[in-house]
Amino acid sequence: MAEERDASTDEPATPTPWWQEGTDPDYRFSLANERTFLAWIRTALAFVAAAVALEQLVPSFSVHGVRTALSVVLALFGLLAGVGAYRHWMLSERAMRRGEPLPRSPLMLWLSVGLVLIAAVVAVVLVVQAS
Amino acid sequence: MTHEHPGPAGLQAERTGLAWTRTALAFGGAALLVTRYAVVRHVSLLVACGVVMLATAAGVALVARRRHDDIATSLADRRNPMNRKAVLLLSVVVSAVSLVCAVAVLSLR
Numbered sequence: 194m195a196e197e198r199d200a201s202t203d204e205p206a207t208p209t210p211w212w213q214e215g216t217d218p219d220y221r222f223s224l225a226n227e228r229t230f231l232a233w234i235r236t237a238l239a240f241v242a243a244a245v246a247l248e249q250l251v252p253s254f255s256v257h258g259v260r261t262a263l264s265v266v267l268a269l270f271g272l273l274a275g276v277g278a279y280r281h282w283m284l285s286e287r288a289m290r291r292g293e294p295l296p297r298s299p300l301m302l303w304l305s306v307g308l309v310l311i312a313a314v315v316a317v318v319l320v321v322q323a324s
Numbered sequence: 325m326t327h328e329h330p331g332p333a334g335l336q337a338e339r340t341g342l343a344w345t346r347t348a349l350a351f352g353g354a355a356l357l358v359t360r361y362a363v364v365r366h367v368s369l370l371v372a373c374g375v376v377m378l379a380t381a382a383g384v385a386l387v388a389r390r391r392h393d394d395i396a397t398s399l400a401d402r403r404n405p406m407n408r409k410a411v412l413l414l415s416v417v418v419s420a421v422s423l424v425c426a427v428a429v430l431s432l433r
Contacts, residue, residue: 212406217403218404220336220395220398223404223406224337224340227343227407228339228340230411230415231344231414232343234347234414234415234418235350237418237419238347238350238354240422241354241421242353242354242357245354246357248429249357249361261430265426265429268423268425268426268429270422271418271422271425272419272426274422275421275422278418279412279415
């Protein structure tokens with residue numbers, strides 16, 4: 194249970210960790226936040242799987258190095274989603290404890306743009322290969 | 325709190341437990357892919373990565389099994405059912421695995 198801290202009391206020696214700030218939110222919101230976090234983790238795992246599968250199962254493109262580059266970018270997207278999952282979960286949980294509006298996440302925009310670029314690169318390579 | 329759904333935790337806890345189960349399955353699938361990659365290319369760092377992922381899949385499956393009851397216990401004790409350590413650990417493992425895979429793909433080209 195979170196305690197209400199009086200503003201007039203002395204500053205504690207160690208600052209309150211974020212998970213003890215404010216008051217406990219409705220448990221249903223905490224659980225929804227947890228499920229969203231897990232969805233991001235699965236997204237990160239899908240990126241890792243795509244990176245490894247691309248490297249292992251797809252024949253090399255005629256344009257040298259493209260397959261490796263795409264594979265590395267996909268794995269780095271996994272890293273981005275993995276770190277972003279925790280960050281977004283923590284910021285959301287803290288905002289709910291403080292009674293603040295939920296934070297926006299830039300992650301979805303970045304990953305969408307990244308995936309569109311990957312699709313564009315693959316399309317261009319396939320066209321070059323066919324001609 | 326009085327709700328119409330069964331038990332103090334109810335469907336929220338069930339949904340959350342199922343989300344952990346889905347995550348365990350995703351982990352298992354990705355772990356097999358990484359392990360296959362590791363064995364085919366003989367990279368010990370990747371083998372370690374695959375082993376860590378398989379262990380994490382088992383751990384997540386364990387959390388999935390217990391999550392429903394843990395949530396019910398938290399609510400009965402009037403505690404918030406936040407699972408901070410499991411969340412942090414999962415995020416660290418997934419991020420590390422992604423980084424290792426990126427480095428492996430680069431160095432094995």
